[in-house]
Amino acid sequence: MTRKPIPFRPDRRRFAQAAASLVAFPSAIGFAQTSEPYPGSREIKIVVGISPGSVGDLVARIAAERLREDLGVPVVVENKVGASGLISVQAVLNAPADGHTILMGSGALTIVPLMGPAKYDPVKDFAGAGTLGVATNVLVVASTSRFKTVKDLIAAAKARPGTLTYASAGYGSSTFMSAERFRMVTGTSVVHIPLKGSPEALTEVSSGRVDFFFAPLASALPLIKSGHLTALAVGTPERSNLMPELPTLSESGVRNAEYQFWLGFLVASKTPRPIVQRLNLATLKALNTPVLKARFTELGVAPLVTSTEQFAEMIRKDLVMNTAIIKAGGSRNAS
Helix, strand or coil: CCCCCCCCCCCHHHHHHHHHHHHHCHHHHCCCCCCCCCCCCCCEEEEECCCCCCHHHHHHHHHHHHHHHHHCCCEEEEECCCHHHHHHHHHHHHCCCCCCEEEEEEHHHHCHHHHCCCCCCCCCCEEEEEEEEEECEEEEEECCCCCCCHHHHHHHHHHCCCCCEEEECCCCCHHHHHHHHHHHHHCCCCEEEECCCHHHHHHHHHCCCCCEEEEEHHHHHHHHHCCCEEEEEECCCCCCCCCCCCCECCCCCCCCCCCCEEEEEEEECCCCHHHHHHHHHHHHHHHCCHHHHHHHHHCCEEECCCCHHHHHHHHHHHHHHHHHHHHHHHHHHHC
């Protein structure tokens, strides 16, 4: 049996130390404190490949406010939706590599190339300017479900292989990847029910027509609070501030099943290194502001601090992990 890759887990102490040193000594990355704004006074454009009002879009807008304050130049958000994010990706790669056009990226950056003929390489074509956070997902079942714990769900799936169902927001979505990771680690056989999006998936699960769903926490929370859904665990390495009483999958007895769907800023790989580092510094400082932390928590997003090198390593590891998940899921869905 193929060994399953372990998801990237940031060393939080090391990252915090790196962030502190950068803030204390910005000149170390080639940008001493001066009255001059970010290289050039032109506005920065953050290109977002998803619809306005979505979690990723809101995260970009919240972070844009902090970048504007720190870099001293206008920062605007532009939504270029379509083709599974490829339109936004190409917009950034086709723009001058001068740090004034930034991609609001996510874990989807390493998924889309595995789904079809995408004309970009997430490792070679992009430089990670700064991670922003991890979108928390939560394993939910209907409130009327017989499954009260993660162990109940796994036991039922193993007792009757191929009978339990899980919903997703579509093949290759973060909700699909979370469930497939869980299935692979637990060695269970369950049936995938792809739907148009998370709202439809939540409806199917809360009605009891589908057994379980790895839902975005912010989307599922109203139904959890109203008693229509029961949350069994969060699918991230740490508990969420929105539901601190809810255990992680690891705490529920399922290790290495977490799926981290990250959000972050990227630029074209040809962007000069000092500019990438300056953007990373600005992102680190933004993540340390109480206002940003509070607003991220409301969205079910846990801040994620990395250096540019750690961001690059995370992307490489994600690509390996997602390749294994897509290969396994694709073969099952094709059968």
